[in-house]
Amino acid sequence: MDVNKNKGDGYTPTECKKFILPVRDVIDIVGGKWRLPIIIALSFKIQRFKELERQIEGITPRMLSKELKELEVNGLVNREVFGTMPVSVQYCLTDYGKSLDKVIETMRDWGLAHRSKIINE
Numbered sequence: 001m002d003v004n005k006n007k008g009d010g011y012t013p014t015e016c017k018k019f020i021l022p023v024r025d026v027i028d029i030v031g032g033k034w035r036l037p038i039i040i041a042l043s044f045k046i047q048r049f050k051e052l053e054r055q056i057e058g059i060t061p062r063m064l065s066k067e068l069k070e071l072e073v074n075g076l077v078n079r080e081v082f083g084t085m086p087v088s089v090q091y092c093l094t095d096y097g098k099s100l101d102k103v104i105e106t107m108r109d110w111g112l113a114h115r116s117k118i119i120n121e
Contacts, residue, residue, distance in 0.1 A: 029074050030100065034059055034067045036107075039093065039100060042077065046092040076100070 030036055037056045041047060047055070053064055068091060071077040076097035082088045 042093045
């Protein structure tokens with residue numbers, strides 16, 4: 001489906017809703033202020049909680065914990081607990097989480113182009 005077609009090209013409201021629904025699903029899963037930065041940080045390497053907290057400026061430990069749990073529930077992040085003293089936990093992207101790489105890359109490219117457009121106007 002070409003989303004760039006004009007209204008008069010024969011799309012029905014039902015077809016439009018079918019296009020919107022999966023996009024809303026993506027926004028529900030990766031939307032918000034913190035989830036994409038967490039996913040991006042984990043796309044570079046496996047990290048412990050404190051490493052993530054330091055890398056993502058402005059996030060509180062409580063919010064980081066909440067968002068990691070939500071990403072884990074959605075199958076994007078894996079949490080591994082080690083029986084060391086003290087207990088150590090590390091997080092990594094699942095293969096499913098890594099499937100967002102192209103989407104994030106496209107968003108980054110668009111963001112760079114947009115930033116350039118706005119600055120140069």
